[in-house]
Amino acid sequence: MNVPLATSELTSAPSGTGARASRVPYVLIAPGALWMFLFLVVPMAMMVYVSFWTQTTFKIEPVLTLKSWQTFFSSDTYLSALWTTLRIWLMVLLATLVVGYPTALFVGLFIKNKTLSTVLLVLCVIPFWTSFLIRVLAWRPMLGKEGAINIILQALHITSAPIDALLFTELSVVIGMTQIYCVFMVGPIAFMLGRIDPNVIEAARDLGASFGRIFRTIILPLSMPGVIVGAIFVSVMVLGEFATAAALSGRKVNMLGNIIVTQVGSLKWAFAAVVGVVLTVIMGVVVAAFLRIVDLKREL
Amino acid sequence: MDDVLQIEGLTKTYGAKAALQGVSLAIAHNEYVSLLGPSGSGKTVLLRLIAGFEPPDSGRIWVDGKDISRVLPHDRGIGFVFQNFALFPHLNVYENIAFGLSNRVHAPIADGAELRARVNTMIDLVGLGGFGQRGVHQISGGQRQRVALARTLVTEPRLVLLDEPLGALDANLRMRMRGELRRIRSLLGVTFLHVTGSETEALAMGDRSVVLDNGRIGQFDRPDVIFNQPVSPNVARFLNCYNVFGGVIEGGSFRSGGHVFGFSGPVKPGAETAYVVRQDVILIQAMDAPVGARETGLSATYVTSEYTGAAFMYFFKTDDGHIVEVENHLSHRAAQDLVAGARYRLVWRADAALVYG
Numbered sequence: 001m002n003v004p005l006a007t008s009e010l011t012s013a014p015s016g017t018g019a020r021a022s023r024v025p026y027v028l029i030a031p032g033a034l035w036m037f038l039f040l041v042v043p044m045a046m047m048v049y050v051s052f053w054t055q056t057t058f059k060i061e062p063v064l065t066l067k068s069w070q071t072f073f074s075s076d077t078y079l080s081a082l083w084t085t086l087r088i089w090l091m092v093l094l095a096t097l098v099v100g101y102p103t104a105l106f107v108g109l110f111i112k113n114k115t116l117s118t119v120l121l122v123l124c125v126i127p128f129w130t131s132f133l134i135r136v137l138a139w140r141p142m143l144g145k146e147g148a149i150n151i152i153l154q155a156l157h158i159t160s161a162p163i164d165a166l167l168f169t170e171l172s173v174v175i176g177m178t179q180i181y182c183v184f185m186v187g188p189i190a191f192m193l194g195r196i197d198p199n200v201i202e203a204a205r206d207l208g209a210s211f212g213r214i215f216r217t218i219i220l221p222l223s224m225p226g227v228i229v230g231a232i233f234v235s236v237m238v239l240g241e242f243a244t245a246a247a248l249s250g251r252k253v254n255m256l257g258n259i260i261v262t263q264v265g266s267l268k269w270a271f272a273a274v275v276g277v278v279l280t281v282i283m284g285v286v287v288a289a290f291l292r293i294v295d296l297k298r299e300l
Numbered sequence: 301m302d303d304v305l306q307i308e309g310l311t312k313t314y315g316a317k318a319a320l321q322g323v324s325l326a327i328a329h330n331e332y333v334s335l336l337g338p339s340g341s342g343k344t345v346l347l348r349l350i351a352g353f354e355p356p357d358s359g360r361i362w363v364d365g366k367d368i369s370r371v372l373p374h375d376r377g378i379g380f381v382f383q384n385f386a387l388f389p390h391l392n393v394y395e396n397i398a399f400g401l402s403n404r405v406h407a408p409i410a411d412g413a414e415l416r417a418r419v420n421t422m423i424d425l426v427g428l429g430g431f432g433q434r435g436v437h438q439i440s441g442g443q444r445q446r447v448a449l450a451r452t453l454v455t456e457p458r459l460v461l462l463d464e465p466l467g468a469l470d471a472n473l474r475m476r477m478r479g480e481l482r483r484i485r486s487l488l489g490v491t492f493l494h495v496t497g498s499e500t501e502a503l504a505m506g507d508r509s510v511v512l513d514n515g516r517i518g519q520f521d522r523p524d525v526i527f528n529q530p531v532s533p534n535v536a537r538f539l540n541c542y543n544v545f546g547g548v549i550e551g552g553s554f555r556s557g558g559h560v561f562g563f564s565g566p567v568k569p570g571a572e573t574a575y576v577v578r579q580d581v582i583l584i585q586a587m588d589a590p591v592g593a594r595e596t597g598l599s600a601t602y603v604t605s606e607y608t609g610a611a612f613m614y615f616f617k618t619d620d621g622h623i624v625e626v627e628n629h630l631s632h633r634a635a636q637d638l639v640a641g642a643r644y645r646l647v648w649r650a651d652a653a654l655v656y657g
Contacts, residue, residue: 199386202353207455208374208404217403221390 044280051273060269068270072278078259082278085239085255088173092238093231095178100185100230107186108193109219121190124183132180136247139176143167143248168250176248181237185230192226193219228294235286239279303365304329304459304491305350310359312345319345321515322359327459327493332485334506334523335495338538342515343495347461350493351380363458374404379452379460383467385444387436387451394432396447397422400455422454426484442473449481453488460485462494466501478504499539503527511535533574533656543582543624545575549657557620562596562650573657579627581652584614584636585645597647600624602638614638616646 054063072078103124111117127135142148143166150162165171196219204214242257251258256279263272305327312320319342327333337343349356352373360369368376388396398419401409409415423432426446431439436447445465452460465481466474482505485492496502502509503523511518511526518535519526527539536542547556554561554575561575587599600616603623612635614626624646628636638644 197384197386199382199384200388202373203380203382203386203451204388204399204403206351206353206373206378206380207400207451208406209399210405213403213405217399218388218390 047273047276047280050269051277053270053273055268055270058267060267068274071271072274077254078275081254081256081259084170084253085257085279086282088170088177088241088245088253088255089235089238091170091174092177092181093234095174096182096185096234097227097231099178100182101189101227103182104186104189104193104223104226105219108190108223109196112198114194117190117194121187124186127179128183133243133247135180136176136244139172139179139248140167143172143175167248168252170249170253172248173245173253176244177238177241180244181234184233184237185227188229188233189223189226192223196222224294225296228290228296232287232290235290236283239283239286302329303327304331304363305493306362306365307350308360310346310349310361311357312342312349312354313357318515320349320356323512323515323517325510325517325520327491329491330489332482332492332494332505332507333510334502334508335493335510335512336499336502336538337495337497337512339497341512343497343512344463346512347380347463347493347495351378351461352376353380375406377458379455379457381448381452381460381462381465383464385448385468387444387447389436391436392432393428393434393436393439393443393447394419394423396436397450397454400451404455418454422450425487426450426453427480440473441469442477445469445477446480449484453484453490457490459491459493462492464496465494466496474501481505499541511538513538530576530654531568532570533572533576536574536576536654541579541627542576543579545577545622546573547575548573549655554653554655557618557622559598559618561598561653563653563655564594564651565654568654568656570656574655576654576656577648577652579613579625580611580629582624582626582646582648584626584628584638585647587643587645589645591645591647594650595647596650596653597645598624599643599645601643602640604640605638612636616644 050060051068052064052066053068054061054065055068107117107120111120130138140147144150145162145164145167147167149166150159153159154162201214201218204218209217240257241255242261245253245255245258246261256275260272260275260279263269263275303326305325307323307325310320310323311318323342323346335343335346345354348354350361352368352371356369360367362368363377373380388399391399398415401415401418409418420432423429426449428443428446428450431443436444439447445468449460449465462481466477469477478501481492481494494502494505496505502511503526506523508521509523509526510520511530513532513534518538519531526535527541530536530539530542533544537544545554545556545559545561547554549555549567552562554563556575563575582597591597598618600618603615603617605615606613611630612628614628614636616624616626618624626646
């Protein structure tokens with residue numbers, strides 16, 4: 001009697017633990033998956049759905065129509081907001097790269113002391129100790145007609161009259177955004193640069209390459225994943241921006257984000273949904289394009 | 301002048317710690333020199349100073365009779381093979397080897413056909429034929445070692461510095477690469493300076509060996525001379541095959557703790573007074589065995605043994621706490637059945653001992 005009992009225990013025991021072990025990953029992912037489904041997938045589906053609803057002045061009805069989409073693509077206002085968004089995104093992306101890469105190079109490669117480089121990276125985050133809006137608004141007394149920069153330039157006799165173009169223009173929006181989002185470019189690049197084995201650079205030097213050559217052939221390629229991750233961070237945040245654009249342009253520069261805010265404010269839900277879908281598609285295309293440049297899987 | 305490398309009075313200090321204290325050395329053309337030193341003896345520092353990665357505090361370095369003390373690393377005509385290979389991780393085997401030729405400041409090779417010919421010749425020479433297009437993460441440790449070597453050799457340096465080149469390989473591969481390194485070097489006729497912490501590697505690889513002792517040259521000679529005639533007790537310690545006893549010379553014998561050892565050879569002058577006897581010349585006898593006329597020795601308690609395949613290592617403890625190691629080659633003598641905790645007589649011929657003082 002004992003023998004069959006023992007064998008059945010033997011056969012059931014491993015399969016029991018096996019099933020329990022294989023269930024663990026699903027248990028781990030369940031809360032996140034549920035959260036993302038309820039608050040990301042469902043709203044996005046709703047957004048796409050609502051963009052086809054019929055909008056009248058004070059009412060929105062679930063009757064499917066292409067009218068909101070036709071309005072978006074036939075209106076100069078909205079198309080120019082689309083171009084403004086893309087233009088500001090490219091300028092900010094370029095500016096954060098131009099400012100951020102040398103900074104990251106300094107922090108990640110030229111500072112040999114790990115403690116010091118960590119301290120410097122933390123310094124980059126100091127502006128984030130105040131609220132987003134205050135940081136944006138703080139640019140006004142800097143850039144304004146009677147602002148700090150104009151006063152200094154005139155005091156040094158570099159300019160004779162205040163420069164008007166500094167505030168409430170596209171330039172001020174780009175300056176503000178570059179300052180806010182630069183750290184998201186510096187961080188990932190500095191991280192990748194810090195991972196480069198110093199011996200690899202010494203080896204290249206020993207083989208006779210100049211610093212320019214080493215930068216182009218070794219350092220830049222090895223830091224590209226950091227550039228791509230930083231560019232994705234900056235792109236996603238800048239494309240969805242509205243507050244900086246509104247505060248530093250005096251509502252003259254309208255990005256797609258600003259259109260959404262206005263439309264939601266006047267209860268034009270269907271139209272806001274159209275802009276939301278357009279913006280989401282642009283972000284998806286941008287992220288996909290960046291991921292094609294560098295194979296991030298290899299770096300993880 | 302046939303010396304490729306000449307060093308005079310090289311000194312380097314880190315904070316209060318002297319890493320190198322006046323190292324002078326001359327290495328001939330077409331020679332394989334191994335540099336043995338325990339960790340902390342300054343061997344890597346010496347290599348980095350020669351390569352020019354760090355400046356010395358004082359001292360001068362010549363390559364082919366030309367003073368290069370102030371010359372930048374890549375203008376020294378010296379190749380460097382890193383311990384962890386330091387291959388360019390984003391380039392394949394061919395691109396790694398071609399890097400120096402196509403990217404160097406002086407006379408880079410722009411002609412594609414010449415570049416391909418030289419790189420492919422080197423790939424074949426180091427035995428990497430067919431691996432040119434592989435990524436450096438898709439090849440084995442031994443093959444990465446060959447890439448690191450080829451990458452340096454293709455630029456035709458006068459002298460190649462190898463920093464523990466076999467340290468990252470497993471034991472089996474290390475033995476194979478020893479032969480490969482010697483073969484490749486003699487084919488090209490360049491000079492290798494090979495740093496290692498392993499005494500067997502240093503003795504096996506070098507035409508001549510340097511033993512570095514606390515930032516100074518302990519001994520520089522042929523491996524067999526170093527092995528049989530270490531110039532100091534420290535050099536004998538680094539060789540890991542000697543028992544070293546401290547003590548005083550009294551009359552014609554050596555007093556160490558409670559023991560008195562006889563010796564017949566001359567006393568080598570040195571800072572440290574020591575009695576040194578090789579582990580494999582010691583015989584283990586019962587306490588009541590007769591002692592020969594020219595023999596000397598001590599009695600000690602057997603602790604434990606270690607089987608190494610071709611030999612047994614026996615460990616004994618003297619009354620004053622000194623550990624004595626005896627190596628018994630099984631091709632000469634059968635394994636001995638010893639009782640742990642029992643006392644035995646360890647004897648050796650008095651003329652086999654080396655005495656310093």
